[in-house]
Amino acid sequence: MRSLKRLLEEHNLTVEEYQRIKKILGREPNLVELGLYSVMWSEHCSYKSSKVHLKKLPTKGKYLIQGPGENAGVVEAAGKAVVFKVESHNHPSFVEPYQGAATGVGGILRDIFTMGARPVALLDSLHFGPLERPSNRAIMEGVVSGIAGYGNPVGVPTVGGEVDFEEEFSHNPLVNVMCVGIAEKDGIFYARAGKPGLSLVYAGAPTGRDGIHGATMASAEFGQETEHKKVNVQVGDPFREKLLMEATLEVMEKNLIEGIQDMGAAGLTSSSSEMASKGGVGVELYLDRVPLREEGMNPYEILLSESQERMLMVAKKGKEEEIKRIFEKWGIEAVVVGKTTEDRRFKAFWKGEPVADVPVESLAGDAPQYQRPYEKPEIDEREDPAWAEERNWQKALLKIISSPHMASRRWIYQQYDHMVQTNTVLLPGIGPSVLKIKGQKEAIALTIDANPAWGRANPKAAAVLTVAEAFRNLACVGAEPLGITNCLNFGNPEKPKVMGQFVETIEGMKEALEFFEVPVTGGNVSFYNETQGKAIPPTVVIGAVGLVEDYRTIPRPERVEEGMGIFLLGWTGKDLGSSVYLKAVLGQTGGRVPEIDLEKEKLLQQQLIRLVREGKVAYAVDLSPGGLLPNLAEALFHIDIGAELSFSTREEEAYFLFGESPSRALVFAPGELEADVPVLKLGTVKGQDLVAYINGRKKLDLPLKQLRRSWESLFPSLFDK
Amino acid sequence: MGNRKIRFGVVVFPGTNCDRDTYHVIKEVAEEEAVYLWHRERDLRGSQVVVLPGGFSYGDYLRSGAIARFSPIMEAIREFAEGGGLVLGICNGFQILLEAGLLPGAMLRNKGLRFICRFEELEVENAETPFTLLYEKGERVKMPIAHIDGNYFIEPHKLALLEREKRVVFRYRENPNGSLNDIAGIINRGGNILGMMPHPERASEAELGSTDGLRTFLSAAKYVRES
């Protein structure tokens, strides 16, 4: 007999939580029940440390259809429902990069099509340790091919994303994946059980012993026992996912189900209890009917399994057979495994014998919530110490564009099928992704952004800056933001310092979103990103969806012609702290993050949107990470023409050229450009070189070809030897 | 005769994922008729051109196209092709045609072992097939590829024969995957079955970056209309 202490440890439950369970049940829980509480009260499923803070985020907006609380958020765009969400799969991707990333994609896809939407796009935000180390390269290579290996077969284009590198991610990479789907406005399905007496239909892969306690694992730090936890690895089956998706969408189109929930973390337990809780009913599960992959599985394992590619549906009365027929047509097994009941209890049976009987609410609705103690994080206020050390801008530019922070991401995105579904109007690498909606002139613009270097220096400001950056990205194609999703990646919330970072981040996000009047529609929180006590820098990942009024007129590099002007819009400050320049050129980290004035930011974005919609902009890029010169060079690579620049500036040149002041954008346009923000003409698109006269002196003269070569070679040279 | 619409059958295998794109281009862009053909059927529903679209039939498990070739619909397609019917295999469709023995050769893993999705420049080598009537011989066209098993292999003497019989229809300008003789698309000896790795349906609308692929569908329709 294991001691209670040991048992609780294994289930990641505290003694207080155990007392609470006893009080709820009025008796000792049996082992199965203990398992249920263990997963449902895990950080991953219950948001017990974050919920009180997440509540502060603004969740109202004029385009909002569904805010947080469902599998994904929904906004209205062009008369359709756009369904989107981001999820993390950090821990599994460290343990097994390929499968971890692949199953991460699978999970977020299911969140979208469970809502009745056909997934139309994936984006990924990836953070790894420095690539000098082979182990980090192996993780990155595995993650990228895992995303490709799952997303490509399912036929959902991976149209965008971002990747960056910081030391702390060596033992704790971030793999956050966002999925976007489109549904008819009246065709959205919810994870609600409706009424009592309806059948629960299980569809998809048979249940194996995969990832039992995956949710609890995602709620604990990595320590020495990581090795031992490896047996939990789940293998994704994108082929089955594709069939499951088609069958599910067909069942929905024929209106055969009342509610639906994917079996993600905590599998059958969470999907059934959450639907019951939201529907105000109870459930009975007959576990011996659940299709199994492995022999000898017991009720505990069946309830907690996190096998992939499974769905739980509440059938409309009398529609069970028709549902089964559709799934069978797609080669997917579907069986009735239970029913909804009046009594609001969660009951599980094994061959007629009850094995668990607890109140539904205690699992899904009333999990403990903690107001964890937190302390204000230290803010790095150091003014950038050494901007003047490198005065050779040409050398600095080359270093930056060939550094991992700025080098061409083509090696990554060409492994992703980013064109399937034939909606990708703006290909990866150029700006935000723009996807048309067939039969309409409107399009959606998508972006995903994060900046852990800012997060490390100042979590709150980082959140504000990241939101602003995401919206500025959208503005560059003339898109107005409709809503955001977010993923909050942090260390151990039981540490007041980490909790402080979290609280500050929420504050920052709230401030920015309220200012822009854009709602959060959902998201994900990933805590315990620590290995051997060392936490990652707080990293808020923002996924934003915007509306493009007419995709035929969006700015794009092909529109730029020789002779067009290059204009800088916006304001330049002294913002070299925590910049790419410091990292890539001077090998320094830290320093005060850029200062942002939200009023100016909004003005800049409004002007960009106006100029684009008036057709005055050939191409526009925003200047944040990397600063003006590297981003200009990158724009020229896409345009494939050189430039001659000649301008004066009162600021220190380093601030001007490499500073990361927000509220700035670069615009390529014919003729002159007028706007209600400062506009400076930098030069002209011309020739095959990048030439720059700054304050009267020639500072730059390089063939674009040579620049391009340094920009393009990093990832191929590291991975395709 | 004149403007009678031509009916294209778009085959759907489990795991096919370019079926909707192909259907869309045929119907909305080429403005012909399109019907889906389910892999378990044996009836081509009056199709005048059969298209095996891209994607990952059966997840491309075992080998790309290896399992799909056993589908009931493939028997019907074989018969249709033997009677001279036009069959176009795109990407995974090409792989299925190879596995089914309707076209010669086989696909190996790409030389770099990675999935590659990007635009490629192709040269039209044979503009006299029913699928390339509307192209010029030697014309350079831009179409995307998206595959991991596109490295075309065939025994040397058969390769020589392919070349001699002018059955290489599209060739890559810059070989992305290791294909022998830069082969991107080939036709059978009867001249009615074309297999190509590039995706013409992804290059049929200007906003997607190229319209060079559209003529593949238009050629087939024209050929059927005029024969």
Next chain:
Amino acid sequence: MKAKIEVFLKPEVLDPQGETIKRALHTLGYDTIREVRQGKVFYIELDEKDAGKVIEEIARKVLANPVIEDFRWETEK
């Protein structure tokens, strides 16, 4: 000297490929097939008398993913 290394999924790890092949075989009428699991096999030629140590090492470090796979090897002459 020649060696053959087989790398296969641990028994508890899902094998979607094997599953799909099994189902395809059933459809083709081979219904006596109870299970299919797919693995990889590497045929290696190397200049070494004492190849065992090297083979064992590269199997463990390079060819197999220890998180989900096991391996076995043998040498031939």
Next chain:
Amino acid sequence: MKAKIEVFLKPEVLDPQGETIKRALHTLGYDTIREVRQGKVFYIELDEKDAGKVIEEIARKVLANPVIEDFRWETEK
């Protein structure tokens, strides 16, 4: 009854995967490796006394592509 089927590329067919592994092994210092070829192996369980015929048939018809691959099989108890 259990059977093992190995499917491997014909010697005249270039093997991109084997090539890449060989290069990787050389980079790692295993420079005695002269050649690497990669194949597939299928572990099959079937309810049949006379399994040989079935195995031979599915290997030929389904598991191997005769244009590029050969196969061999054996049964175990």
